[in-house]
Amino acid sequence: MDTITHDREIVKQVICEYAQLRPSHGEIRLDTVFDEKQEHYALMQVGWDRGRRVRGNLIYIVLREGKVVIEYDGMEAGITQDLMEKGIPENRIILGFLEESNAGWAMI
Template sequence: MDSLTTYREIVKQVISDYAKLRPSHGDIHLDTVFDERQDRYALMQVGWDRGHRVRGNLIYVTIDSGKVSIEYDGMECGIMQDLIDRGIPDRDIILAFLPESRPTAIV
């Protein structure tokens, strides 16, 4: 299996594991969104809590040029270690939400 296929499977496994968690309050469910054609992977929350609508991303990951970019990570402990533990080398993970982790453009 090539690294792109492996990375896709690992990202989907990690997000699917988080999707099994249940929020401690409210009527909220977690939905996985996997778009392999564009290599976009997300965990969304949708529902109601204390009379207020709850919706939005909990995790958003993209894969491009052999790198896994964590665009958003709303999990308490973060997902980077989960990705590493399952086999993605840390050199292939970009914390895109941190300015110092973004690749610099070649001018």
């Protein structure tokens, strides 16, 4: 299996595992969004909690130039360790939401 296919399957697997979790309150569903053409992967939350609308990203990952770029990680423990435990090397994971991890990283 080539690197991009390997990374794609791991990212999708980790996001699907998080999608099985249920929020502790409110009527909130977790939706996976997988765009394999552009290599964008997300976990969205949508619903209602205490009379207020809840919506937005919980996880947003982009596969680019042989790297797994975590653009947003709203999970309590973070997903980096999950990705590494499933086989993505730490040196190919970029924390896109931290400025210092982007040193020298060309944005496309």
